[in-house]
Amino acid sequence: MTTVRAVLVVVAAAAAAAEAQPASIDSGFIGRAPLALEIDDCPRPPDVPAARLEAMAAERYDRGSVLHVQGDYQGAVDELVQAYCLVPALAAGLLKDIAQSYERMVQYEKAVAYFERYLLVADQRDPDERRAISTRVQVLRQLRSSVTVATEPSGATITLASDAGPVATERDGERLSVVAGDYTLIVEKPGHETIRRPLRVGIGQPYSFSFRLAPRRGTLRVQTVPGDARIYVDDKFEALGIYRGEVEIGTRQVTVEAKGYTSVTEQVEILAGETRQVSISLPQPPQSGKTQLVVAASITGTIVGGLAVGGSTDDGLFGTPGALAGLAIGGAGSHFLYDDIELGSSSYIITSTILGAVEGVGVGLLVSRDSDAGWIGGLVGAGVATGFAVATAPRFRFSAGDAALLNSGALWGLVSGLWFTQVFHADDRVGAALVLGGTNLGVVGGVLLGGTLEYSRKHVALIDLAGLAGIATGLAVHSAVVGNDEDQPVERGEQQAHFALAGMAIGLGAGAFLTRNLDAPRLPRLQPQLTPTAGGGQGWMLSVGGRM
Numbered sequence: 001m002t003t004v005r006a007v008l009v010v011v012a013a014a015a016a017a018a019e020a021q022p023a024s025i026d027s028g029f030i031g032r033a034p035l036a037l038e039i040d041d042c043p044r045p046p047d048v049p050a051a052r053l054e055a056m057a058a059e060r061y062d063r064g065s066v067l068h069v070q071g072d073y074q075g076a077v078d079e080l081v082q083a084y085c086l087v088p089a090l091a092a093g094l095l096k097d098i099a100q101s102y103e104r105m106v107q108y109e110k111a112v113a114y115f116e117r118y119l120l121v122a123d124q125r126d127p128d129e130r131r132a133i134s135t136r137v138q139v140l141r142q143l144r145s146s147v148t149v150a151t152e153p154s155g156a157t158i159t160l161a162s163d164a165g166p167v168a169t170e171r172d173g174e175r176l177s178v179v180a181g182d183y184t185l186i187v188e189k190p191g192h193e194t195i196r197r198p199l200r201v202g203i204g205q206p207y208s209f210s211f212r213l214a215p216r217r218g219t220l221r222v223q224t225v226p227g228d229a230r231i232y233v234d235d236k237f238e239a240l241g242i243y244r245g246e247v248e249i250g251t252r253q254v255t256v257e258a259k260g261y262t263s264v265t266e267q268v269e270i271l272a273g274e275t276r277q278v279s280i281s282l283p284q285p286p287q288s289g290k291t292q293l294v295v296a297a298s299i300t301g302t303i304v305g306g307l308a309v310g311g312s313t314d315d316g317l318f319g320t321p322g323a324l325a326g327l328a329i330g331g332a333g334s335h336f337l338y339d340d341i342e343l344g345s346s347s348y349i350i351t352s353t354i355l356g357a358v359e360g361v362g363v364g365l366l367v368s369r370d371s372d373a374g375w376i377g378g379l380v381g382a383g384v385a386t387g388f389a390v391a392t393a394p395r396f397r398f399s400a401g402d403a404a405l406l407n408s409g410a411l412w413g414l415v416s417g418l419w420f421t422q423v424f425h426a427d428d429r430v431g432a433a434l435v436l437g438g439t440n441l442g443v444v445g446g447v448l449l450g451g452t453l454e455y456s457r458k459h460v461a462l463i464d465l466a467g468l469a470g471i472a473t474g475l476a477v478h479s480a481v482v483g484n485d486e487d488q489p490v491e492r493g494e495q496q497a498h499f500a501l502a503g504m505a506i507g508l509g510a511g512a513f514l515t516r517n518l519d520a521p522r523l524p525r526l527q528p529q530l531t532p533t534a535g536g537g538q539g540w541m542l543s544v545g546g547r548m
Contacts, residue, residue, distance in 0.1 A: 037113055038081045076101045108205070149187060152211070155172065156189040162184075191248070219246055223242050301325075349389040360382060401456050402451075423494055464511075
């Protein structure tokens with residue numbers, strides 16, 4: 001640095017007459033913005049005599065030289081910059097000294113910038129010096145920088161990409177080594193949003209970043225019946241009745257609960273940027289049919305015991321102990337046979353027993369003219385049907401509504417058969433065939449309807465009431481329009497049967513039509529809705545909604 005002092009003395013007088021203006025000096029490199037240097041923002045030299053200006057510049061230079069030797073490189077830079085500003089662009093050696101101080105501070109960007117500025121203004125007659133500085137610049141520019149990225153959660157892939165494509169790729173926590181330049185930092189992890197950040201990497205510098213990755217999300221919409229059911233997403237309570245929110249992609253567990261209903265849990269696949277809508281209707285827990293079955297078995301046992309014992313002895317007195325024995329066997333047997341039984345299965349067993357008895361009576365009357373054939377066939381048919389129903393009830397598992405449709409079909413089939421016996425003036429054998437045919441058609445119709453419709457017992461009962469009302473209306477219309485001709489009872493009975501059948505058909509059809517929406521899922525008119533606020537906040541919104 002001693003040669004620089006001599007140069008300062010020689011040029012001090014010329015520098016005193018010159019005004020130091022900020023210079024816009026070309027960096028010499030196309031496509032790279034020049035680095036802002038302290039010497040580009042020099043203040044105006046003080047208006048002092050040349051000798052004083054010379055002394056000030058030499059003093060700054062000497063102080064900078066001492067600080068450089070002492071290791072205070074930042075202080076050396078400050079003093080050397082002040083010395084340069086007193087004689088701008090006339091002491092090129094100062095640029096090299098400033099560059100060396102920055103190099104000692106490991107600020108290679110500034111060091112290279114000052115070395116390059118020195119090459120622009122240095123004496124062209126010293127090629128060895130210029131060659132040495134150029135080589136130093138090339139060496140510094142090849143110094144690699146390290147980039148380390150940590151992510152939460154871990155396991156992300158880190159990529160530094162330039163305009164030409166990916167330059168370096170590692171896992172999070174590992175160090176990427178690249179030369180200086182402009183890059184795009186890309187952080188990727190499956191199921192999470194990708195982070196892209198522009199990154200300017202300096203020369204030989206360490207860079208460390210930390211990112212919290214946001215999970216990729218989709219929209220989940222849940223609507224429940226009943227409308228006040230509690231909605232849980234991944235075991236976290238979210239809303240009542242209706243939920244709409246952003247959730248992480250993947251398989252989410254949606255659980256819906258309500259008092260008096262059986263809870264339902266579904267696995268829902270959520271895709272990024274898409275909306276998944278789920279409607280959940282909670283089933284009511286199956287009602288117990290044990291009491292109904294015990295009562296029906298007791299009644300059936302009483303009837304069967306009385307008929308079996310009394311009919312076989314031709315003495316009515318023996319029918320009473322037989323009825324009591326049947327009562328005890330039927331009641332106790334059904335009680336101990338089942339710890340519990342669903343209402344639909346209980347109804348199925350009872351209906352099958354009654355149908356078996358009807359079928360047995362009909363078959364007995366068809367195959368024999370013996371007066372006892374009817375009740376004997378009824379007992380045999382009831383026993384066979386009961387055994388079949390008990391064996392198949394666990395497999396079929398009739399719902400209460402399906403059992404009600406079976407009952408209704410059998411009932412109206414039986415009633416239709418009985419009315420048709422009046423229409424055709426049938427004797428016992430033909431009447432039995434008509435009743436059997438109507439009953440069997442009703443059973444088949446009830447089973448088919450149960451397999452395609454989801455009706456509740458209440459729904460079926462209302463349709464049955466409509467059928468009974470239709471029969472009553474038909475008979476009333478007959479009485480009002482035709483009247484009761486006591487002289488022709490046969491014709492009157494046939495006419496009543498026609499009117500009753502027509503009224504029954506109209507009543508059943510009207511009942512089915514008017515109650516068609518009875519079992520449709522509906523929300524209450526007003527219901528509370530608790531949903532999280534939009535935008536991922538921590539608040540909740542309480543609202544009231546529903547159907548009008």
